[in-house]
Amino acid sequence: MKLETWNLKLMALQLRRKTHESVVYIDRDSAPRIMPSGEDFILEDLPIGTRVLYPNPPIKGLPNREAAIRYALNHPHGCDPLFAQLEPGMRVTVAVDDISLPLPPMATPDIRQTVLEIVLDMLAGHGVDDVHIIIANSLHRKMTEWEMKRMVGKAIFDEYYPDRYYNHDAEWTDGLIKIGETKHKEPLTLNRRAAESDLLIYVNINLVPMDGGHKSVAVGLCDYESLRAHHEPQTIRDSDSYMDPARSELNHKVQRLGKIVDEQLNVFHIETAINNRMYKGDMDFLLRNEDDFTAFDRMKFEAMRYTMSKLPRPARRKLLHSRPAQYEMIACHAGKTEPVHDKIIEKAFDQYAIPVRGQCDILITGIPDISPYNVYSVLNPLLVQVMGLGYHFNFYRNKPLLKKGGVLIIHHPCYDEFDHKFHPSYIEFFNRLLPETRDAFVLRDKYEREFANNPSYVEMYRRGNAYHGAHPFFMWYWGENGRQHVGKVIAAGAENAHVPAMLGWDRADNLTEAIAMARSFMGSSAEITMLHQPIIGIADME
Amino acid sequence: MYGLTVQLFYSWPEGRGLGYIGQSNFFEQLNPGERERKFGLDDLGDGLAAAAFYDLEGTLVSTNLVHTLVFYARNEPGLLRSLKKSASTLLSLPVFAVTDQYSRKVFNDLYFKRYKGVKEDRLRFLADDLFLSVLKPAVFPGAYELLEKSRSLGLRQVVVTGALDVSVKPLMEHLGIEEYVANRLEFVNGVATGRLLPPVMAAATKASWIRVFAEREGLSLSDSYAYTDSMSDLPMLSIVGHPAAINPDMRLRQTALHHDWPILNLK
Numbered sequence: 001m002k003l004e005t006w007n008l009k010l011m012a013l014q015l016r017r018k019t020h021e022s023v024v025y026i027d028r029d030s031a032p033r034i035m036p037s038g039e040d041f042i043l044e045d046l047p048i049g050t051r052v053l054y055p056n057p058p059i060k061g062l063p064n065r066e067a068a069i070r071y072a073l074n075h076p077h078g079c080d081p082l083f084a085q086l087e088p089g090m091r092v093t094v095a096v097d098d099i100s101l102p103l104p105p106m107a108t109p110d111i112r113q114t115v116l117e118i119v120l121d122m123l124a125g126h127g128v129d130d131v132h133i134i135i136a137n138s139l140h141r142k143m144t145e146w147e148m149k150r151m152v153g154k155a156i157f158d159e160y161y162p163d164r165y166y167n168h169d170a171e172w173t174d175g176l177i178k179i180g181e182t183k184h185k186e187p188l189t190l191n192r193r194a195a196e197s198d199l200l201i202y203v204n205i206n207l208v209p210m211d212g213g214h215k216s217v218a219v220g221l222c223d224y225e226s227l228r229a230h231h232e233p234q235t236i237r238d239s240d241s242y243m244d245p246a247r248s249e250l251n252h253k254v255q256r257l258g259k260i261v262d263e264q265l266n267v268f269h270i271e272t273a274i275n276n277r278m279y280k281g282d283m284d285f286l287l288r289n290e291d292d293f294t295a296f297d298r299m300k301f302e303a304m305r306y307t308m309s310k311l312p313r314p315a316r317r318k319l320l321h322s323r324p325a326q327y328e329m330i331a332c333h334a335g336k337t338e339p340v341h342d343k344i345i346e347k348a349f350d351q352y353a354i355p356v357r358g359q360c361d362i363l364i365t366g367i368p369d370i371s372p373y374n375v376y377s378v379l380n381p382l383l384v385q386v387m388g389l390g391y392h393f394n395f396y397r398n399k400p401l402l403k404k405g406g407v408l409i410i411h412h413p414c415y416d417e418f419d420h421k422f423h424p425s426y427i428e429f430f431n432r433l434l435p436e437t438r439d440a441f442v443l444r445d446k447y448e449r450e451f452a453n454n455p456s457y458v459e460m461y462r463r464g465n466a467y468h469g470a471h472p473f474f475m476w477y478w479g480e481n482g483r484q485h486v487g488k489v490i491a492a493g494a495e496n497a498h499v500p501a502m503l504g505w506d507r508a509d510n511l512t513e514a515i516a517m518a519r520s521f522m523g524s525s526a527e528i529t530m531l532h533q534p535i536i537g538i539a540d541m542e
Numbered sequence: 543m544y545g546l547t548v549q550l551f552y553s554w555p556e557g558r559g560l561g562y563i564g565q566s567n568f569f570e571q572l573n574p575g576e577r578e579r580k581f582g583l584d585d586l587g588d589g590l591a592a593a594a595f596y597d598l599e600g601t602l603v604s605t606n607l608v609h610t611l612v613f614y615a616r617n618e619p620g621l622l623r624s625l626k627k628s629a630s631t632l633l634s635l636p637v638f639a640v641t642d643q644y645s646r647k648v649f650n651d652l653y654f655k656r657y658k659g660v661k662e663d664r665l666r667f668l669a670d671d672l673f674l675s676v677l678k679p680a681v682f683p684g685a686y687e688l689l690e691k692s693r694s695l696g697l698r699q700v701v702v703t704g705a706l707d708v709s710v711k712p713l714m715e716h717l718g719i720e721e722y723v724a725n726r727l728e729f730v731n732g733v734a735t736g737r738l739l740p741p742v743m744a745a746a747t748k749a750s751w752i753r754v755f756a757e758r759e760g761l762s763l764s765d766s767y768a769y770t771d772s773m774s775d776l777p778m779l780s781i782v783g784h785p786a787a788i789n790p791d792m793r794l795r796q797t798a799l800h801h802d803w804p805i806l807n808l809k
Contacts, residue, residue, distance in 0.1 A: 420802070424802075431802065455691040455695070455767065456769075456786040456804040458687075460804055460805075
């Protein structure tokens with residue numbers, strides 16, 4: 001065997017070394033990788049040596065989730081069991097996470113439905129009749145009637161909607177009450193019904209480590225003034241990352257508010273962790289290593305790609321949004337917020353943490369049509385930004401996956417499309433403010449309150465299904481630590497020039513061109529890593 | 543008409559400052575209950591003050607001009623006259639619908655002719671009944687919230703409506719709106735002639751009225767808001783920095799979508 005051939009073989013072997021089952025290196029005979037780009041799925045040959053991070057294999061779901069929930073209610077952390085806290089005639093509010101969790105919306109029955117069926121049954125059995133169910137949507141859009149029904153099931157919906165099952169309204173002055181202020185002058189105003197109840201039960205689903213804990217009540221049920229105290233650029237800059245609770249300034253601030261909640265309210269927290277089985281059956285191949293594809297997997301992918309190629313974009317979007325996630329519950333804990341959350345976070349990291357050694361110079365991520373803010377809607381440019389520089393960039397623990405000053409390549413068409421019903425204030429933010437400045441601090445100081453108080457946006461939030469007027473600002477801040485960290489963002493596959501330009505990004509026709517541009521910036525020997533989307537995983541950096 | 547309106551406005555003598563209202567007959571339209579109010583330069587604050595301009599019918603209330611007309615017809619003195627007036631009003635509805643699609647000005651000419659011969663004191667007498675039985679129940683639930691929020695921002699609340707001044711006065715008081723401009727019937731010897739006193743509040747006239755009002759009051763139109771339900775009020779939406787469509791008709795909805803204006807549902 002010639003020396004050159006031998007060396008290549010050796011290199012291939014080294015590249016194939018398995019540091020972890022979710023970390024794969026591309027070598028000469030690797031298959032092309034599937035990459036989502038908006039509503040499309042493209043096939044890309046990556047440079048040899050590229051490190052690809054896949055989601056961890058799903059942890060097996062609990063075989064009997066009803067039993068697990070009942071066990072948690074009867075064996076809580078830090079307080080009496082739920083049944084022991086109930087008295088006939090007491091006033092109880094049950095708050096639940098909104099449609100931003102999990103993603104995509106899970107197959108029915110939703111975990112919240114199962115928890116609610118058990119909890120409401122228990123409440124009724126103990127003579128508790130004054131029960132309201134409130135969706136803790138904070139400044140997110142209010143859920144539609146159909147979505148609310150799907151989330152809790154027909155029986156609960158018919159019994160409680162609309163008088164006793166409704167969305168939180170952060171702009172209803174009479175429905176809010178200030179419960180305190182931290183020593184840092186951060187106010188906390190909460191939903192009055194929840195705050196004045198004898199018992200507040202919170203039902204949570206944890207999808208990423210940022211979710212749950214004190215964020216559930218202190219954020220999910222608060223008003224704009226309370227939220228703006230921590231949803232601001234400096235807090236995000238100081239969060240390294242906001243997916244790592246221990247090093248998240250956002251989490252620290254929310255913890256402070258949570259102390260007030262614990263002092264003022266009697267909260268019984270029910271948290272659940274789910275595995276990362278986003279798809280199974282016809283789309284499960286999206287979560288697997290392409291080198292391990294069977295002929296059937298390839299056939300499924302080609303069939304999907306062919307079908308999608310024949311459909312217009314709205315139909316492709318509709319089709320993707322009609323595919324529910326197949327998540328399974330892997331843990332349920334109940335009791336006092338902090339000990340419960342610690343247990344759930346531990347389990348979440350068991351599922352999501354991927355040990356990774358070494359940062360990269362170029363980070364590639366396709367942007368799928370999956371985001372907390374575009375459920376049944378369009379992933380507009382600001383949401384593309386928040387997924388790239390916000391969520392995907394922040395999927396790390398200890399230190400960023402991307403080196404300081406590195407290049408982030410996102411792959412998305414970056415179409416200039418907005419949902420007028422859900423994201424009206426985003427449109428004005430994008431078209432009126434971004435041409436003036438991209439400085440998050442200037443935007444906050446100069447315009448945030450104007451948008452938050454715009455009577456049109458307030459009404460659209462209150463009576464319609466629009467995100468709050470201030471929400472596009474939060475989306476911009478959400479990308480702040482990513483924006484400060486990266487040297488350059490390249491939007492590969494962008495179908496226009498003005499959206500990337502408006503966001504402050506470079507543009508490339510395709511991934512190959514984007515990688516060439518990134519290498520010219522970082523050097524030809526730049527280390528490349530790709531997040532294999534859709535991924536919910538945390539790069540646990542050594 | 544547009545030119546005439548502008549001329550009329552610019553004929554107001556005093557300009558900004560104290561006691562500017564009340565010299566012009568036309569300006570009496572603005573706000574009969576607010577003529578004594580003094581608007582000093584203090585109102586302008588650091589920057590220019592701003593206002594929220596509202597159309598009324600279809601925007602803040604679900605009724606339209608025809609509901610008012612039907613109410614008056616129903617309340618004609620005498621059963622026979624009432625039946626006759628009601629029947630002829632109902633028969634006119636298709637004509638109103640067609641002309642409204644064609645031109646708001648033509649609609650107004652036809653519509654207000656229906657008031658010919660009605661006595662002024664009768665209109666004033668029935669105004670409270672009209673408010674209680676027709677207008678008050680028709681106020682959109684979200685209208686109160688919208689006005690409250692807008693007011694809390696320090697925006698001047700101004701209604702610019704094509705309805706009759708006598709008809710809307712109690713409603714304005716109910717909504718807490720002190721500044722409004724509405725159409726006025728011409729009366730001769732206390733009897734309506736079926737004509738409106740100029741300028742007729744509709745379409746472009748509303749926009750020009752707002753423009754002059756803002757100039758006079760030192761209001762920033764860029765920071766002001768306008769709300770309407772009808773495509774005929776497009777000029778009014780076009781001159782402010784924050785236009786919004788409320789419960790819009792199909793044409794206005796398409797226009798609002800095209801221009802990325804917020805679309806509100808106050809129902």
